[in-house]
Amino acid sequence: MKKLRFIEEKIFRIIMPLATSLILLSLVLIIYTIVTKGMASLSWSMITETPKGGFYMGKEGGVLNAIIGSILLACGAVLIAVIISIPIVLYMNVYQRGNTKMMNLVRLCFDVLWGIPSIVYGAFGFTIMLYFGMKTSLLAGIITVSLFILPVIIRTMDEVFKTVPKELLDASYSLGATKFETAFKVVIRYGFSGLMTAILIAFGRGIGDAASVLFTAGYSDSIPTSLNEPVATLPLAIFFQLGTPIPEVKGRAYASALILTIFIMVISIISRYITKRFNRYK
Amino acid sequence: MSDNNFKTHISVQNLNVHYGKNHILKNINIDIPDKKLTAIIGPSGCGKTTLLKSFNRLLDTSQSPMVTGKVVVNGENIFDPKVEITHLRKKMGLLSQRPYPLPMSIYDNVAYGPKIHGLRGKKNIDEIVEHYLRKASLWEEVKDRLHTPAVRLSIGQQQRLCMARGLAVEPDIILGDEPTSALDPHSTQSIEAMFNSLKENYTIIVVTHILRQARRIADYIMFMYMGELIEHGPAEQILDDPKEKMTKEYIQGIIS
Numbered sequence: 462m463k464k465l466r467f468i469e470e471k472i473f474r475i476i477m478p479l480a481t482s483l484i485l486l487s488l489v490l491i492i493y494t495i496v497t498k499g500m501a502s503l504s505w506s507m508i509t510e511t512p513k514g515g516f517y518m519g520k521e522g523g524v525l526n527a528i529i530g531s532i533l534l535a536c537g538a539v540l541i542a543v544i545i546s547i548p549i550v551l552y553m554n555v556y557q558r559g560n561t562k563m564m565n566l567v568r569l570c571f572d573v574l575w576g577i578p579s580i581v582y583g584a585f586g587f588t589i590m591l592y593f594g595m596k597t598s599l600l601a602g603i604i605t606v607s608l609f610i611l612p613v614i615i616r617t618m619d620e621v622f623k624t625v626p627k628e629l630l631d632a633s634y635s636l637g638a639t640k641f642e643t644a645f646k647v648v649i650r651y652g653f654s655g656l657m658t659a660i661l662i663a664f665g666r667g668i669g670d671a672a673s674v675l676f677t678a679g680y681s682d683s684i685p686t687s688l689n690e691p692v693a694t695l696p697l698a699i700f701f702q703l704g705t706p707i708p709e710v711k712g713r714a715y716a717s718a719l720i721l722t723i724f725i726m727v728i729s730i731i732s733r734y735i736t737k738r739f740n741r742y743k
Numbered sequence: 744m745s746d747n748n749f750k751t752h753i754s755v756q757n758l759n760v761h762y763g764k765n766h767i768l769k770n771i772n773i774d775i776p777d778k779k780l781t782a783i784i785g786p787s788g789c790g791k792t793t794l795l796k797s798f799n800r801l802l803d804t805s806q807s808p809m810v811t812g813k814v815v816v817n818g819e820n821i822f823d824p825k826v827e828i829t830h831l832r833k834k835m836g837l838l839s840q841r842p843y844p845l846p847m848s849i850y851d852n853v854a855y856g857p858k859i860h861g862l863r864g865k866k867n868i869d870e871i872v873e874h875y876l877r878k879a880s881l882w883e884e885v886k887d888r889l890h891t892p893a894v895r896l897s898i899g900q901q902q903r904l905c906m907a908r909g910l911a912v913e914p915d916i917i918l919g920d921e922p923t924s925a926l927d928p929h930s931t932q933s934i935e936a937m938f939n940s941l942k943e944n945y946t947i948i949v950v951t952h953i954l955r956q957a958r959r960i961a962d963y964i965m966f967m968y969m970g971e972l973i974e975h976g977p978a979e980q981i982l983d984d985p986k987e988k989m990t991k992e993y994i995q996g997i998i999s
Contacts (some may be wrong), residue, residue: 559804631801632843632905636856636912637833646855651846 495722499715507716512682524717527698529684531721533599534694535668538606539614539660545607546614546659551644554622555630568619574612580672582609587676600688602678609673610663617662621655622648654739661732665725671696695721749963752777752916752946753798758812760793760802767793769970771812775963780938780947782961782978784954786999790970791950795918798948799835800828816916833860836909838922838934842901844893845908849876849885852893852904856912871911879907880933899930906937917941919949923956935960954994958982966990968998 506523513522553564586605595601625648633643649656671694679691680701695717702714751774760768768790775781783791793802800821802808813820821831833856845852853872854862862868872889876882881903885896893904902922909917919938923931938947938960951957957964957978964982965975966989974987985991992998 559806626843628839628841629843629845632837632839632908633845633855634801635799635832635835635837635918636859636908637829638856638859639829642859646859647845 492722495715495718498712499717499719502709502712502716503719507713508720511684524693524695524698524713524720526682526684527693527695527717528720530599530678530681530692531668531695531724533685534602534606534674534678534692535664537599537603538610538667539664541603541607542611542614542663543656543660546611546618547649547656549615550618550622551648553619554625555640555644555648558627558630568616571612571615571619575616578672579609579670580675582606583673583676586673590677596689597677597679597691598689599678599685599692602674602692602694603688605673605677606667606670609670610667613666614659614663617659618652618655621652621658625651654736657735657739658732661728661735665728668694669696669721669725671700695724749776749779751775752816753948754813754815755794756813756815758794758797758814759810760790760797761809762803762806767808767970768797771972773965773972773975775946775948777946778942778944779962780942780949780960781963781965782957783948783950783965783967784952784957785967785973785993787952789967791952791967792920794967795920795948795950798916798918799832799837801832801837833912834914835916835918836906836912836914838902838905838909838917838919840921841925842898842905844896844901844904847893848890849893849896849904850889852908853911856908860912875907875911876904878910879903879937881907897930899926899933902926902930902934903937906934915946917945917947919947919951921950921952923951923953931956954982966993968993 504523506521508523508528509525510521510523511526512524553567557564582605586601586608589604590596590601629647629651630643633647634640638646674694674697678694680693680697681691682693685692699714699717699721702710702717705711753775755771755773755775758768758771759766771794783794785791796802797810798814798816798821802810810822812822814822816831816834819826845855847855850872853875854868857868857871862871873882873886876885881900884900885904893901896904902925917938923934926934935956938949941947942962949960961978963975964978966973966981966985966987968989974981974985974990976986981990982994985994989998
């Protein structure tokens with residue numbers, strides 16, 4: 462029996478680094494793939510021009526429409542989601558703080574919403590659009606993506622705001638502060654890093670998702686000038702370009718993927734920095 | 744308590760607090776003297792903190808407390824629905840077991856209270872901050888780093904900062920919930936010294952389970968046991984000549 466315990470210890474010691482390296486290896490492979498396949502197509506015009514005539518045949522132009530479109534869409538969606546989620550999170554963690562049972566039920570609901578695949582949000586957004594007679598547009602895309610990232614923002618913020626000590630709230634109340642003052646001047650400050658992390662995680666998810674914008678934001682070759690125009694996004698640009706048989710266009714799909722990946726990497730680095738920076742008041 | 748010639752500041756009348764099925768405070772009746780330091784002593788779980796927190800209505804709402812009876816402060820029952828809770832709390836500073844500085848700078852910690860109560864103007868706020876930091880004997884230690892995060896202070900300094908923060912909203916009453924239990928002996932000494940000088944102008948109520956501390960700082964003592972107020976009176980009488988058997992046993996260390 463004793464021997465068996467030593468064997469399981471040994472086996473587990475091998476499995477742990479193996480699993481870790483497997484995941485790291487896949488990250489390296491993904492980056493290697495998009496770099497080698499996309500680097501050749503990544504040119505200045507890729508990121509500064511919209512598609513020109515014959516773009517989908519492999520001729521001149523770039524994916525600026527999708528880059529701008531993705532940024533507009535993700536920023537708009539994050540803005541709406543933050544405006545809605547802050548009252549929700551403060552309600553859960555300041556106003557209803559004692560009501561743990563009810564709030565855990567609410568948390569479960571948000572977790573379920575988090576788990577719903579983005580294509581379902583896309584389909585849901587589409588039915589709402591039909592109801593209001595809207596066409597595929599930047600606005601419809603923003604609304605759908607904001608719904609899809611709302612649970613992400615809420616639960617990420619919630620996990621940080623949950624850690625605000627009750628005594629800190631009491632300290633503020635005992636100075637004669639209202640719950641509103643305590644929520645906005647103490648709790649938000651205490652959880653500011655959580656707020657920033659939530660925004661950036663949600664931004665990353667919003668900008669990288671194709672399924673939720675497929676039916677709602679549509680696609681266009683130009684940069685939209687109003688909220689009612691359809692808009693291109695990087696994930697869909699990748700999807701469409703990858704679907705063609707022309708090698709130059711396929712190469713550009715990988716280049717677009719490279720742009721998107723760099724974008725998301727920069728965002729996660731910024732979010733790590735901000736999280737560290739704003740923890741100093743805790 | 745007319746046999747002691749003091750003015751009453753807080754009058755507790757038939758106060759009962761239930762948390763669900765648990766009867767935490769059992770029919771408490773006491774007049775707490777004005778401008779004196781009253782210590783609430785008793786073993787853990789006897790309801791000391793609950794009594795203290797019912798004074799500024801900071802009872803734990805998650806356990807759905809049920810309160811009957813009255814606590815009359817300045818002629819007004821604080822459980823009256825008409826009482827404005829923020830005003831009530833402004834009149835009572837609170838020092839908790841561990842200091843909880845607000846997540847902001849030293850300066851903003853002190854300015855927080857006066858600002859939410861409407862104080863404006865940088866000069867006015869600067870003056871208030873300096874005045875109360877001096878009063879909490881912290882000014883000399885922090886005057887060169889007022890805008891650094893309050894959490895970087897040592898725990899003893901943090902507690903003095905919490906004192907300055909509480910005093911800055913101009914309360915009449917200071918409540919202390921074992922305010923020195925997390926502090927080193929030196930910081931404890933400075934908090935106790937502060938209490939001794941503040942009691943000329945404030946009514947102070949301190950929960951403590953350290954009898955020697957009660958002896959050092961208290962003018963008046965209430966002894967609680969299992970949610971009941973067993974005995975109360977001037978400090979020397981309670982500590983040296985308790986009337987009740989239970990008080991005697993607690994002070995001699997037979998029960999704790």
